[in-house]
Amino acid sequence: MARAATTSDVFNAIAEPQRREILVLLRAGERSVTELAQELEMTQPGASKHLRVLRKVGLVRDRKAGKQRLYGLDASGLRPVHEWTGGFEQFWNESFDRLDAYVQDLKQTRKAE
Template sequence: MIETFAALSDPHRFRIVELLRSGPRAVNDIGERLRLHQPQVSKHLRVLKEAGLVDVQPRAQQRLYELRAQPLRELHEWLERYHQLWDARFEAMDELLEELQQEEKPHGRSKK
């Protein structure tokens, strides 16, 4: 999990992952679309590969990089636990606010 966060923390690597969502791409295509030089793209793809976020498929003279779903699923599941925790806390806060609003009503305050 930490490797996934570390790999995605770099804006260029994050943009590469976003680009690969639409399907496999060659290094040169990634570089052109993101306006990065080939050595930069290769460096970032190596980090993403080491983190398990991408696979490489050799095709003729090219290497196509594609996303691996499993690490992203694991990240989603991990984040979902926190999402549920915060939802529960916000619900409790909503209940408290409703309670406080109900307590204010009986004091006879009139609205003008």
């Protein structure tokens, strides 16, 4: 099966580490492309390209502020990722419960020795 285009699928869009870094920076508030590029030590065209992808999948919104454009996080676009990862919650909880039981058994064994 062919992989979805990066610009149409949130999972593919956030697979790129620099895009995830942009999302982390935008959690603190709106920023211009220049600020993002400087913070991430990348070129402005590179940052713009990543922002365009994030905007197309609904993770980033933009607005005009004077002569510049400000970008902000639209976390509602992460809902499919949240729902998918949430499906693993029971697995991890059970794994941690088994680990905790194992540690408790080790403690009891050491006390008995």
